[in-house]
Amino acid sequence: MRTRERWTAALAGLCLALLPAVVAPLPPQLLPAAEAQQTKSRPVLRIGAIPDQNPEKLNRLYGLVAAELSQQLGVTVTYVPVTDYAAAVAAFRTGSLDLVWFGGLTGVQASLQKPGAQMIAQRDIDAQFYSVFIANTRSGIKPIQNQKGLSVLKGKRFTFGSESSTSGRLMPQYFLSQAGVKLSDFAGGAPGFSGSHDATIALVQSGTYDAGAVNEQVWKSNLRSGKANRSKVMQIWRTPSYPDYLWLGQPNLDERFGKGFTAKLRGAILSWRPSDPEQKQILSLFGAQQFTTVKAGEYKKIEQVGRQIGKIR
Amino acid sequence: MSPAQAAAANGPQVAAPLWVLLPALVLLPLLLVLPGISHGGGWELVGQFASAGLQPSLDPLVLRSVLSGLGVTMGIALLGWAGSVVLGVVLGVASSRVVWQTVTGSTALAGWIRRLLALPRSIHELLWGLLLLQLVGLQPAVAVVAIILPFGALVARVISDLLDALPTRSLEALRCAGAPAGPALLTALGPPLLPQLISYSGYRLECALRSATLLGVFGLGGLGTELKLTLQSLAFRELWTGLWALLITMLLLEMLLGRLRQRWAMPGRLALGQTRVGGSGRELLWAGAALLPLLGAVAWGLGVDPASLLRWQPLPPMPAANWGAVAALPWGALVGNTVVMTLLAAALAVGLAPLLLLLVQPWPGGRWALQALWALGRLWPPPLIALLLLFLLQPGIITGALALGLHNLGVLGRLLLETSEHVGDGAEQALLGAGSGPRLALLYGRFSGLARPYLAYGAYRADVILRESVVVGLVGATGLGSQLLEALSAFAFDELLALLLAYALLTLVGEDLSDRLRRRLLAGAPRPGSPGVGTPDRG
Numbered sequence: 086m087r088t089r090e091r092w093t094a095a096l097a098g099l100c101l102a103l104l105p106a107v108v109a110p111l112p113p114q115l116l117p118a119a120e121a122q123q124t125k126s127r128p129v130l131r132i133g134a135i136p137d138q139n140p141e142k143l144n145r146l147y148g149l150v151a152a153e154l155s156q157q158l159g160v161t162v163t164y165v166p167v168t169d170y171a172a173a174v175a176a177f178r179t180g181s182l183d184l185v186w187f188g189g190l191t192g193v194q195a196s197l198q199k200p201g202a203q204m205i206a207q208r209d210i211d212a213q214f215y216s217v218f219i220a221n222t223r224s225g226i227k228p229i230q231n232q233k234g235l236s237v238l239k240g241k242r243f244t245f246g247s248e249s250s251t252s253g254r255l256m257p258q259y260f261l262s263q264a265g266v267k268l269s270d271f272a273g274g275a276p277g278f279s280g281s282h283d284a285t286i287a288l289v290q291s292g293t294y295d296a297g298a299v300n301e302q303v304w305k306s307n308l309r310s311g312k313a314n315r316s317k318v319m320q321i322w323r324t325p326s327y328p329d330y331l332w333l334g335q336p337n338l339d340e341r342f343g344k345g346f347t348a349k350l351r352g353a354i355l356s357w358r359p360s361d362p363e364q365k366q367i368l369s370l371f372g373a374q375q376f377t378t379v380k381a382g383e384y385k386k387i388e389q390v391g392r393q394i395g396k397i398r
Numbered sequence: 399m400s401p402a403q404a405a406a407a408n409g410p411q412v413a414a415p416l417w418v419l420l421p422a423l424v425l426l427p428l429l430l431v432l433p434g435i436s437h438g439g440g441w442e443l444v445g446q447f448a449s450a451g452l453q454p455s456l457d458p459l460v461l462r463s464v465l466s467g468l469g470v471t472m473g474i475a476l477l478g479w480a481g482s483v484v485l486g487v488v489l490g491v492a493s494s495r496v497v498w499q500t501v502t503g504s505t506a507l508a509g510w511i512r513r514l515l516a517l518p519r520s521i522h523e524l525l526w527g528l529l530l531l532q533l534v535g536l537q538p539a540v541a542v543v544a545i546i547l548p549f550g551a552l553v554a555r556v557i558s559d560l561l562d563a564l565p566t567r568s569l570e571a572l573r574c575a576g577a578p579a580g581p582a583l584l585t586a587l588g589p590p591l592l593p594q595l596i597s598y599s600g601y602r603l604e605c606a607l608r609s610a611t612l613l614g615v616f617g618l619g620g621l622g623t624e625l626k627l628t629l630q631s632l633a634f635r636e637l638w639t640g641l642w643a644l645l646i647t648m649l650l651l652e653m654l655l656g657r658l659r660q661r662w663a664m665p666g667r668l669a670l671g672q673t674r675v676g677g678s679g680r681e682l683l684w685a686g687a688a689l690l691p692l693l694g695a696v697a698w699g700l701g702v703d704p705a706s707l708l709r710w711q712p713l714p715p716m717p718a719a720n721w722g723a724v725a726a727l728p729w730g731a732l733v734g735n736t737v738v739m740t741l742l743a744a745a746l747a748v749g750l751a752p753l754l755l756l757l758v759q760p761w762p763g764g765r766w767a768l769q770a771l772w773a774l775g776r777l778w779p780p781p782l783i784a785l786l787l788l789f790l791l792q793p794g795i796i797t798g799a800l801a802l803g804l805h806n807l808g809v810l811g812r813l814l815l816e817t818s819e820h821v822g823d824g825a826e827q828a829l830l831g832a833g834s835g836p837r838l839a840l841l842y843g844r845f846s847g848l849a850r851p852y853l854a855y856g857a858y859r860a861d862v863i864l865r866e867s868v869v870v871g872l873v874g875a876t877g878l879g880s881q882l883l884e885a886l887s888a889f890a891f892d893e894l895l896a897l898l899l900a901y902a903l904l905t906l907v908g909e910d911l912s913d914r915l916r917r918r919l920l921a922g923a924p925r926p927g928s929p930g931v932g933t934p935d936r937g
Contacts, residue, residue, distance in 0.1 A: 280630040291789075
């Protein structure tokens, strides 16, 4: 046993001595070299988006966007999926993403956190965007005529989309509070947060929740594709309009990709038309005819509501 | 007063077999409350979910993304685990009283290092991940470091506890014979520590896999991301592709680790006289040598760049901290809800495991079915269980507690089953032979001896659950966790800081209480420390 103990002790010592070697030397030798090479020779434009719809759809759409931008701008473009609205904002602020498709609230949060961030473009439908309140047909909720009618939702099981969604939470909550409905008025003392618009529609349609609030464009596209079944789920009210989604770019794009790159990028996005087959596919997945420039002032209203509800401090 | 309560009142000397069932009493109020918070809405969805389990999607695109996600999750787990074991051993030695006593003659510093390590330990790996994400952005290294920090501090505590509990006779002998401190410590304490270190670090790898999956659910990469997105978009067949892949991986890993543990950490028990002297040591060395290039390759493949952790991004311009608003938060309700949720979940997990085993005891296939069910519970990150429960239940602390409880039931159940199989079945056979039923024989024959160590481990588990309660915050469980996630999404850093401190304080108090409870329970045990039970392995 003595030989054995000696062996074990020596080997234990050796293992313990060797193990730290794992973490320290390898990556610094290999990785920064590779990374530095990459960033010096050919910067990559990393695009991202808030996860407001089904991941399959996001992957398809932003894969197309990356290919199209890459072709138009002559730089490598990669799509980085993000699973969380707040993580998308943090990733933009920390420079992990160069160009992000934000919602109104997350766009305002991100541009407040990254001074100099550039509002690149929005869709034709974004200047006047709408949410719709939807209800399960068996819930007994009837379509309502005006905003005051939202009070029928008191005591019902109600779900928003993501906590940081403009059209799925911020504006619906604002209109609800104007109608005198507090979050604690819903069944269970709190609303649900389904996480995305598609999930809200599916959950209301299945009866998990009696009612919910969703982005009108996603609602319409679900109706068209047949995923939303009119006999099970219906629209009960459409909100007044407000500004929503936008492309937000890093302030340093020109430094990294060359002078005038931001203008070129904006020009490329604004040039997309349904006459081009690839661009047509992108536009139809975005539910828009074309992109337009952004008037930053329009988002003041979103900022106000965001502050009122406590999502912007 | 039930007989068990009477036994408890009589003092710790009387270990009634019913002790293990005591926590299951929580089921009675729970069953009363459940109809009130359930809504029939989602049964159809639950049916779809269950039937999709039999026909997972085999679409090559889905398979490819599941496999690459699984690769990332396993890579994160492996790197995080290796880092935490190395860090834990170094810090564990540095916070061991015996080591300080031998080297410097005083143990004061060991105590201070221990106290410092309580802070990283008290914050859940998810919070580390989300905080690091704010500082350095979306980097693969974030998830790895998020696992290393709290796990490393946990391993350090366990290592130092183990070191300090080792008999010091041979150390004293070596010192008296004039051996210098370092070699004496290594020679006297190294060999007896090694099997325990191997056994415990194997268990940590299982925890790391669960944590890496959980971090993915919150967007830090890997399979967890796919699981959450597919569940949220109700794509159940795609979801099950990921779940089956993860289940197979987890079971294989558990099996492999079990084998290795038996081979290296309990030598001589089964293969006495068969292995050559130093044979297992040589094997260990080879395994270690094979692990190094593997870890390097994984780090390379994931693009983990430690230097990226040093490139801190400036925090956003913040308004002056509004401490008045922070103080106005409903602290009492937040802390109260968190504690209630933790206790409920712990009682559920601790109480259900023996109860279910007793219920299925007469049927041969029952135990097998339970094991499968528990494997699923361990596999599912609690937030996903919670999301699924929301199809049927209203959001709130009970839903959160159920999710946490079911997940931890998977961990506790497996432990109870393994341990009770290690206990000799003489008493149970005797009872069976004397004509008692299979359930009573199991309860009195096996569980009664395990009651104290099992409950002691349950106390530890409660401590883990308290830390974990943050992860079900997203289902509106209305404790500190949900407030924390809300503060994160509003980028309210003043509130975030206050909530983090409150959480750390609460978990430290909880840890202290659960330690005391555990010591009291073990103090009365006839045979403390049956293998695996009552040992401080968190996560």
